Amino acid sequence: MRLPWRRKGKDDDLAGLGAVNNGRKVRTSPRDALIQAALAVKGRRLRSSLTIAGVALGIATAIGTLGITASAAGAVSDRFDAIKATQVTARYPEGIAAPPGAASENVRSLNGVEQAGLSCKAQDLDVGRNAYGKTVNLSAMAAQSEAMVAYQASLDQGRWFDAGHGERGDPVVMLDTAAAAQLGIKSLVDGPMVFIGGQPYLVVGIFTAPDNETRFTRAVVFPYERCLGGGFSAAEAIVRTSPGAAQQVATEVALALHPQAPARLTVTTPPDLETFQQGVQSETQALFLGLAAISLLIAAIGISNTTYVAVLERKPEIGLRRATGATRSAITVQFLFESGILGLVGGTIGTILGVDATAAAALGKDWLVILDPLLLAGGPLLGLVVGTLAGIYPALAAARLHPVEALRTA
């Protein structure tokens, strides 16, 4: 059977059915469905706004968590990079301290080594400003100045030890800023002295201890040669390498320091930087991606719920549309468009909020703001996809409504 809306002309035996559509195929165009959906979203402002807010929060959480994760991971990696990635330490067994020349000459000749020096630890000492007065208990270290530089201690006043201090056995020490403050030493201009075991020592320098080496905090430091005289322990060599050379230097440093028995040294190396960065990023991103997924799921449930409630509320409208010629697929498409629009608008607003939140959090911590450009384009798209997917069930439920049943609910 050929029906008039299938015919192109008017001069057929059934012409006249539906005069105004002039024999055109009966269908609701996608553009018309989109316009109807937009009008429904616009016309139901309060409900649409609340749904959009839910989606926006979900997307903003997703974008924000991903952005903040990336920024935080970048900051953690940068910090690790600066401090640890170029540091190799080799600890001697107890009772052994290397002669200063060995480390200086052998290790510094290795490719990739920038600084290398030796240090050791002693029992804490009582240090006073005069021979018999009040004393302060301080951590005691002996170190080459190269070691202190390698540890990233910074010189505040005076000078580092030189080779002559150790070779001659000069009675000189260095103090970290906390120890100097405790002893009341503010300036080295007048050549201040400290007394240890009744013996005077000239303070040649004041330094700031590195953050990651607590042994140098509140410490009095002697020239490294003191280690050879006994009473010291935990002798170790610290090597500062050029970026990327730490792993290679670590394989060579024990042999360079102690050729007779390199296996007796315990070498500590940083983890491979790339592996570390990937580890930090993957761990944090996995955590926050989980949170983002939960946020999106909540947003999707919100859209689905709102759209389904809209279907229930708008049964008479659906019945009317079906009575006036809307097919099931036209109803499905219209409701899918509605939920898609809600998702798209919510996703766009959420992306803006998420970027703002990431920028605020990162700048507040002095981190570099790291946001994947794909995320910016992906946010609205994600909202659209989530909205459309969430609308599938309500849209199908709307399409399944029988027009008689739908009209009866008014």
Place this chain on the structure above:
Amino acid sequence: MIALNEVGRTFPGPPEVAALRDATFTVDAGEMVAIIGPSGSGKSTLLNVLGLLDEPTSGTYLLNGVDTGKLKERSRTALRATTLGFVFQSAYVVAHLDCMANVALPLTHLGVPRKERPVLAEAALRSVGLGHRLHARPNTLSGGERQRVAIARAIVHEPRVLLCDEPTGNLDSENTQAVLDLLENLVTGDRAVVVVTHENEVADRAGRTVKVVDGHAAPLAA
């Protein structure tokens, strides 16, 4: 225009309910037919069948020469969209659309070009006396105005058959008269109007009457 031959509609149970039995009558172009009967007699079931909103379980229903029993759902929808116009007891005016957009709804689903829709919708609204409320929101309309919007929407695509289900059921007497006048004027040489009602005042305006009692529908003698 409309020809029913022993049309029945039985709803499966349990218990099985025969809401419509052996309905046999015709409606021709240019006449207004009232379907009357007490509540629960099967009037609405008959109107749903006539409007292709429901399918009979027996008999044949020819609409403008087309055997509707042989149509698939999509074709039934298309035939309904092109041939029929509906006026319900509730106006079913879509709340988020203005009068013009409400009236243009059938045109949207019919695929009428966008530029033609406002012209047709405005003409339909003017024909029911709402030329001054073209862009009014439904919540600003009175009950009578809403029903006139519904009538404009029912005729905007120039259907061959106008089906009305208790069109004055929610109106006061003044608006009832106005709506009945409108419906009378819509009976033209190539259009029929079928009105389901339980009000004698409405039935009196119709040229013929079909009475439904316990699912049996039969024309009353003129």
